[in-house]
Amino acid sequence: MLTLTLVLLTALVVLLGSGVWVAFSLMGLGWLGISQFTSIPAGDVMATDIWSASYSWELTALPMFIWMGEILFRSRLAEDMFTGLAPWMTRIPGRLLHTNVVGCGLFAAVSGSSAATCATMGKMSLPELTRRGYDERLVIGTLAGSATLGLLIPPSIILIVYGVATDQSIARLFIAGVLPGLMLVVLFSGYLMLWSWRFPERIPTADEHTSLLEKLRRSRRLIPMLGLIVGVIGSIYAGLASPTEAAAVGVVLSLILARWQGAMNRGIFIEATLGAVRTSTMIAFILAGASFLTAAMGFTGLPSDLAAWIAAQNLSPYMLLVVLTLFFIVLGCFLDGISVVVLTTSILLPMVEAANIDLIWFGIYLVIVVEMSQITPPVGFNLFVLQGMTGKNILSIAYAALPFFFLMMLGVLLITLFPEIATYLPQAMSGP
Template sequence: MLLMMTLLFVALLIMLGSGVWVAFALLGMGWLGIAAFTNVPTGDVMASTIWSASYSWELTALPMFIWMGEILFRSRLAEDMFSGLSPWMQRVPGRLLHTNVVGCGLFAAVSGSSAATCATMGKMTLPELGRRGYDDRLVLGTLAGSATLGLLIPPSIILIVFAVATDQSIARLFMAGVFPGLLLIALFTGYLMLWSWRYPERVPPADERTSFREKLRRSKRLIPMMGLIVGVIGSIYAGLASPTEAAAVGVALSLGLARVQGAMNRQIFRDALLGAVKTSTMIAFILAGASFLTVAMGFTRLPSELAAWIATLELSPLMLLLALTLFFIVLGCFLDGISVVVLTTSIMLPMVEAAGIDLIWFGIFLVIVVEMSQITPPVGFNLFVLQGMTGKNILHIASAALPFFGLMLLGVILITLFPQIVTYLPDAMGNR
């Protein structure tokens, strides 16, 4: 087993280090594992596995949610959201810094993507908060950290990937992500309040007081966003639609919303569709490679032997989770979130199941840890997005995001101590 693990790990490092696409690296690992350690016909297994992985009905939701996010990315949704939220934030300690947190949370609930959330909100809030004199490091940190909510709050693309890779219910995973997402929002806003109380001189003065009627009038701009959230997530939780059907509902609503806003024409429609096709095919290719690797690992018996070896160490579930947290954070420093999920699923799940850990809970745990890796160099996607938007050094942005890395780690600890934060809604959904 040690020889096999060493050979496959070195091969993976060589392929990834030489710039080979992640999907090809996964296929290469699977091919090497079968060819070197089994007598199974490799080509036949690869062909049948890739074919079977390409027509999963659950995967249909993936391009639909990505398309919805692409449409909204090109609409005026972020601008309307900022205008609707800012009057309510003026008297809260931290003031308009909370628009980054709450705005990212709302946009995450309709985009499903961390990078899209970061780019869309950043276009609006970075220049506006900078013009008003808010602390530069905190503006960058809140945006980098809060944008990771796009991975967790449903509809989450990475949760769909995890569900397909592990044969779990997408709807249950979506429901499981709601309370942890709200928990992280609460932690982020609480930190901003404490920071503003500690450094009141670094928070710009509030704008002129806005009347309650004016606040309500400007809040009307939030109605399209809230309607979209209710249409997508509400239809799943109410049992009116499957995740795939809800994705189609979301696309239809977002197209209508963009049309009403005047943000839809032939060129925008074409760009959104092509963007969705490119992203979807990339993810589908990675999933096909991951599916083949999973089958290959089954033939080599590496996951079961590794799980048996871990069992001999007699690690408690908490120690196993601690080890996995460190492992995923390190791996996330070099790979994007989806690649981390598909690369490790086939090897990690036997250990997790052997430890008696609920797979729905583990999916949320994994996504939060992957969120943490989105703001760690050298491959922190949110850091890249903000670097491209601001031109600032990536280490400067990473240091600004460090407190939010710690808050996400606190979130992991809390869901470990109180797993009902994750499991309550899926269990309630299953009992209906």
């Protein structure tokens, strides 16, 4: 086992370090493992597994949700959310900084993407909040941290990937992400309140007093967004539609919404469609490579050997999670979240099951840890998005996001100590 592990780790570092695409790296690792350490014909296994990974019905939801996010990214949704939320935030300590947290939470509920959430909210809130005199570093940090909610709050693209990779119910994973997502929203907003109490002079005074009637009038701008959330997520939770069917509904509703806002024409439609095709193809290609690697690892026996070795160390489930958390944080510094999930699940799943850890809970835990990697250099997608928007050094953006990294670490601790945060709704959904 030691020789195989060293060979594969060395090959992985060499392939990724030399700039080989993640999908090709996964396929190369699988080919190396199966051709050098087994007598199974590698070509036959590759052809079979790549084909079987490409026609999963559950995977159909992936391009649809990505397409929906691409359409909404080009709409006026961020502007409408800011207009509808801002009047309600002026009396809360931290004031309009909370629009980043709540706005990212709402957009995450229809986009499923961290980078799309960051880009969409950032193009509206960054110039507006800095113009009003809010601390620029905190604005950037709030946006970087809150945008990671796009990975957790359903419909989450990465939860679909995890569900397909581990054969778990995507609907149950979606509903499991609701309470942890709200928990992170509360933690982020709580931090903003404490910060504003500590540095009240760095929070601008409220621009104006808005009457209740005016607040309600501006809140009408939120109705399309809430209707979209209810139409997509509500149909899944009510049992009216599968995730794939709900994704199709979401695409139709987002097209109607963008057209109603005057933000949809032939050119934008083609641009959004091509963007969805590129992203979906990339993810599907990575999943195909991961499927082959999973099969190769199964033939070599590495996952079961590794699980047996870890079991022999007599690690408690808590200690195992500590080790895995450190492992995922380090890995996330160099790979995007989807690559981390597909690269590790085949190897780690046996030991997770051996430790009697609920796989639905583990999916939520994994996504929160992967969220942390979105704001850690050198490969933090949200950092790249904000760097493009602000022109600032990526390390300064990472420093601004550091408090939210620790808040997500606190979130991991909370769901570990109180696993019901992630498991209560799926269990209630399944019934007695």
